[in-house]
Amino acid sequence: xxxxxxxxxxxxxxxxxxxxxxxxxxxxxxxxxxxxxxxxxxxxxxxxxxxxxxxxxxxxxxxxxxxxxxxxxxxxxxxxxxxxxxxxxxxxxxxxxxxxxxxxxxxxxxxxxxxxxxxxxxxxxxxxxxxxxxxxxxxxxxxxxxxxxxxxxxxxxxxxxxxxxxxxxxxxxxxxxxxxxxxxxxxxxxxxxxxxxxxxxxxxxxxxxxxxxxxxxxx
Amino acid sequence: xxxxxxxxxxxxxxxxxxxxxxxxxxxxxxxxxxxxxxxxxxxxxxxxxxxxxxxxxxxxxxxxxxxxxxxxxxxxxxxxxxxxxxxxxxxxxxxxxxxxxxxxxxxxxxxxxxxxxxxxxxxxxxxxxxxxxxxxxxxxxxxxxxxxxxxxxxxxxxxxxxxxxxxxxxxxxxxxxxxxxxxxxxxxxxxxxxxxxxxxxxxxxxxxxxxxxxxxxxxxxxxxxxxxxxxxxxxxxxxxxxxxxxxxxxxxxxxxxxxxxxxxxxxxxxxxxxxxxxxxxxxxxxxxxxxxxxxxxxxxxxxxxxxxxxxxxxxxxxxxxxxxxxxxxxxxxxxxxxxxxxxxxxxxxxxxxxxxxxxxxxxxxxxxxxxxxxxxxxxxxxxxxxxxxxxxxxxxxxxxxxxxxxxxxxxxxxxxxxxxxxxxxxxxxxxxxxxxxxxxxxxxxxxxxxxxxxxxxxxxxxxxxxxxxxxxxxxxxxxxxxxxxxxxxxxxxxxxxxxxxxxxxxxxxxxxxxxxxxxxxxxxxxxxxxxxxxxxxxxxxxxxxxxxxxxxxxxxxxxxxxxxxxxxxxxxxxxxxxx
Numbered sequence: 001x002x003x004x005x006x007x008x009x010x011x012x013x014x015x016x017x018x019x020x021x022x023x024x025x026x027x028x029x030x031x032x033x034x035x036x037x038x039x040x041x042x043x044x045x046x047x048x049x050x051x052x053x054x055x056x057x058x059x060x061x062x063x064x065x066x067x068x069x070x071x072x073x074x075x076x077x078x079x080x081x082x083x084x085x086x087x088x089x090x091x092x093x094x095x096x097x098x099x100x101x102x103x104x105x106x107x108x109x110x111x112x113x114x115x116x117x118x119x120x121x122x123x124x125x126x127x128x129x130x131x132x133x134x135x136x137x138x139x140x141x142x143x144x145x146x147x148x149x150x151x152x153x154x155x156x157x158x159x160x161x162x163x164x165x166x167x168x169x170x171x172x173x174x175x176x177x178x179x180x181x182x183x184x185x186x187x188x189x190x191x192x193x194x195x196x197x198x199x200x201x202x203x204x205x206x207x208x209x210x211x212x213x214x215x216x217x218x219x
Numbered sequence: 220x221x222x223x224x225x226x227x228x229x230x231x232x233x234x235x236x237x238x239x240x241x242x243x244x245x246x247x248x249x250x251x252x253x254x255x256x257x258x259x260x261x262x263x264x265x266x267x268x269x270x271x272x273x274x275x276x277x278x279x280x281x282x283x284x285x286x287x288x289x290x291x292x293x294x295x296x297x298x299x300x301x302x303x304x305x306x307x308x309x310x311x312x313x314x315x316x317x318x319x320x321x322x323x324x325x326x327x328x329x330x331x332x333x334x335x336x337x338x339x340x341x342x343x344x345x346x347x348x349x350x351x352x353x354x355x356x357x358x359x360x361x362x363x364x365x366x367x368x369x370x371x372x373x374x375x376x377x378x379x380x381x382x383x384x385x386x387x388x389x390x391x392x393x394x395x396x397x398x399x400x401x402x403x404x405x406x407x408x409x410x411x412x413x414x415x416x417x418x419x420x421x422x423x424x425x426x427x428x429x430x431x432x433x434x435x436x437x438x439x440x441x442x443x444x445x446x447x448x449x450x451x452x453x454x455x456x457x458x459x460x461x462x463x464x465x466x467x468x469x470x471x472x473x474x475x476x477x478x479x480x481x482x483x484x485x486x487x488x489x490x491x492x493x494x495x496x497x498x499x500x501x502x503x504x505x506x507x508x509x510x511x512x513x514x515x516x517x518x519x520x521x522x523x524x525x526x527x528x529x530x531x532x533x534x535x536x537x538x539x540x541x542x543x544x545x546x547x548x549x550x551x552x553x554x555x556x557x558x559x560x561x562x563x564x565x566x567x568x569x570x571x572x573x574x575x576x577x578x579x580x581x582x583x584x585x586x587x588x589x590x591x592x593x594x595x596x597x598x599x600x601x602x603x604x605x606x607x608x609x610x611x612x613x614x615x616x617x618x619x620x621x622x623x624x625x626x627x628x629x630x631x632x633x634x635x636x637x638x639x640x641x642x643x644x645x646x647x648x649x650x651x652x653x654x655x656x657x658x659x660x661x662x663x664x665x666x667x668x669x670x671x672x673x674x675x676x677x678x679x680x681x682x683x684x685x686x687x688x689x690x691x692x693x694x695x696x697x698x699x700x701x702x703x704x705x706x707x708x709x710x711x712x713x714x715x716x717x718x719x720x721x722x723x724x725x726x727x728x729x730x731x732x733x734x735x736x737x738x739x740x741x742x743x744x745x746x747x748x749x750x751x752x753x754x755x756x757x758x759x760x761x762x763x764x765x766x767x768x769x770x771x772x773x774x775x776x777x778x779x780x781x782x783x784x785x786x787x788x789x790x791x792x793x794x795x796x797x798x
Binding site: 008 | 562570654662
C-alpha cells in the first residue's frame with residue numbers, strides 16, 4: 001500500500017484488515033520499490049501522486065520486476081493520468097473518493113487471478129495457451145504475460161467465435177458488475193498486442209471489431 | 220442441330236412464343252443488332268452531354284470562385300462590344316467617304332465627257348450608219364484618251380435613232396452589263412449612276428460605278444446619244460478590304476490588350492487579397508504566428524498592417540486564455556486531489572461507522588446514517604463541480620469512438636430500473652431494429668441519458684417514461700418523455716441553468732447536485748450536438764438529445780421531433796431551448 005496520506009493509509013489499513021488482508025505501508029515513493037522487494041506482496045495499491053517519486057515511475061519499476069497485480073488510487077478519474085497509469089503497467093484503478101466495498105471488490109478481483117479452472121489447452125491466432133501452467137507460447141517460445149493479460153487472452157480464446165464487447169470483457173476479466181471505464185480494456189489490449197502480435201499495427205491474435213469490441217484471431 | 224433449332228425457333232418464335240419459351244429465345248440477338256447500334260449512339264450522346272455539362276460546371280466554378288476570371292470575362296465582353304461598334308461605324312464612315320469622293324469625281328468627269336461628246340457628235344444625225352459608228356468610236360477613244368480625275372474607266376456611247384440602237388464602247392462587256400433601269404433613266408433624259416457588277420477582261424466580276432448621261436443634241440428629235448462611264452471600284456474595294464482587316468486586327472488586339480490590363484490590374488489586387496485569405500485561414504487553423512508581409516504604403520499595405528495587428532491581438536489573447544485555462548486546469552486538478560484524499564478517508568470512516576450502526580444507540584446510529592448519506596451527496600456535488608469547472612476551463616476532451624447507441628441506451632435503462640421500480644414508474648424503450656452506431660464519447664452520452672432518465676423518473680409522477688432512439692444519415696437522437704408535472708415556458712428557459720430547481724420545496728429522490736442538466740448540456744455541446752426540452756405544465760416534458768453520427772459532424776436536423784406526437788405545431792410549444 002503506497003500512499004503519502006497518513007490518515008487515508010490508516011483508514012485503508014482498518015478496512016483491509018477487517019477483510020482479512022495484511023497490509024504493509026510505504027508513505028515515501030522513494031522507498032516503495034525497496035519495500036516491495038522486501039515484503040513481496042500479493043497485490044500493490046499505489047497512489048499516483050506521491051512525494052519523492054512519481055507513481056508512474058514506481059508502477060513501471062514494479063512491473064519490470066514482477067507480474068504482481070497493481071491497482072492505482074487516483075484522484076483524477078477522467079484525465080490522461082489514468083491512461084498513463086494503465087500504460088505504465090497498472091491492472092486496474094479506483095478513483096478517489098471510493099467506497100471501501102469498491103476497493104475491496106477490486107482487490108478481490110485482482111487476487112482471484114491465478115485460480116484457473118480445469119486443465120485445458122487453447123489456441124488463439126498462432127499462439128498456444130497452456131491454461132493451468134499459465135503459459136503462452138508461439139512455436140514453443142514462451143511469451144511472458146501478466147496475470148491480467150493472460151486472463152484477457154484466455155477469455156478471448158475460450159470463445160473464438162464470439163465478439164467481446166468492452167463491457168463484457170470488463171465483467172469477465174476485471175470482475176466489474178456495472179459499467180466501468182472501457183479505457184481499461186483499450187489500454188490492456190494495446191499492451192497485450194505489444195507482447196503477442198508479430199506486428200502490433202496489424203493484429204492477428206486480438207482482432208478489433210469496429211464499433212463492437214474484440215475477438216480472437218483465427219488459428 | 221442447334222442451328223436448326225435456332226432457325227426453326229426463329230420461324231415459329233412469334234407464333235407460339237408463349238407456349239414455347241425456348242424457341243422464342245434466339246429471337247432477341249437478331250433484334251439486338253440495330254438496337255445495339257442505337258444504344259451506342261445514345262451512349263455517345265450521353266457521354267457528350269456529360270462532357271459538356273462537366274465543362275460547363277468547371278467554367279461555372281471558375282466564374283464563381285475566381286475574381287480574375289470574372290473580371291477578364293466581363294472586360295472581354297464589354298471591350299469586344301465597344302470595339303465591334305466602333306469599328307463598324309468607322310468602317311462605314313470610311314467606305315462612305317471613299318465612295319462619295321469617287322462618285323463626285325465620276326460625275327464631274329461624266330459632265331466634262333458630255334460636253335466633249337456634244338461637240339464631237341454635233342452632226343451625227345446627218346451621217347449614215349457607218350459614219351455614225353466611226354464618229355461614236357472616235358468619240359469613245361477621244362474620251363478614253365482624255366482621262367480624268369476618277370481613275371481608270373471605260374466609256375460606252377449609245378446612239379439611238381428610232382428603233383435603231385448603235386453602241387460603241389471601249390470594252391464590250393461594259394455595254395452588255397449596263398442595267399436596264401439606268402438606261403431607262405438616261406433615255407428619259409436624266410443623269411444617273413448605279414453600282415453594278417461588270418465582268419473584267421478575264422470575265423471576273425468587278426464592282427463598278429456606272430454613270431450615264433444623255434448627250435444633248437440639237438439634231439432631229441428622234442435621235443439620242445447616251446454616254447456611259449464605267450469606273451471599276453476594284454481599287455476602292457481593295458482599300459476597303461485592307462481597312463477592314465486592319466480594323467478587325469486592331470479590334471482584336473485592342474480587346475485582348477484591355478482584357479490583359481483588366482486581368483493584370485485585378486491580379487495586382489487579388490493576389491494580396493488571396494495571400495491575406497490564405498494567411499487568415501492558416502491563422503484560423505491555429506498557426507498563430509502567421510503574418511502578412513507589408514510592402515509600400517498603399518491600401519493593400521494597410522490591409523496587411525491591420526491583418527497583422529488583428530493577428531497580434533488574437534495571438535496575445537489566445538496565449539493569455541491558454542495560460543489562464545492551464546492555470547485553471549491545474550487548480551482544478553490540485554483541488555480535486557487535495558479534496559478527494561481527505562474525502563476518501565472521511566467516507567471510508569463513515570462507511571465503517573455505518574456498517575457498525577447496529578451496535579450504536581438510536582441517535583448515534585441515525586447520525587452515522589446521515590453522515591453516510593450526506594457524504595454521498597457531497598461526493599456527487601464535488602464530482603459535478605469539478606466536471607463543470609473542467610468545462611469552464613475548456614479542459615473537457617471528447618474521447619469519441621464507435622458505439623452501439625442501442626446497447627448504450629439499454630445499459631442506461633437497465634441501470635435505472637431499480638429507481639423506476641422504487642417509484643413504480645414503467646420505463647418504455649423504443650430502439651430501431653438496425654444498430655445505431657455513432658462516434659461518441661460513451662461515458663458522456665451515458666451520463667447525459669442517465670441524467671435525463673433520472674430526471675424523468677423523478678418528475679414523472681409515477682406515469683410511464685418513454686425513451687426513444689432514432690437515426691438518420693447524419694444524426695441520431697434520443698428523446699426522453701415523461702407525463703409528470705411538466706414545465707412552463709419560464710421553467711424551460713432555466714432548466715439548464717446551474718443549481719436551478721423548478722420547485723425548491725420538491726423532494727429529490729436522486730439527491731442530484733443541481734448541476735446535472737448543465738453538465739448534460741455541455742456534454743451535448745462537446746459532441747457538437749443539441750440538448751433541447753419541450754414541456755407543458757401538468758402534461759410532462761420531453762428532452763431530446765441529438766448527436767452527429769460522426770464526431771465533428773455538422774447537425775442540420777434531428778431524426779426525432781422535439782414536440783411529442785399529438786403536440787404538433789398547432790400551438791406554440793410552452794418552451795424550447797435551443798443551445
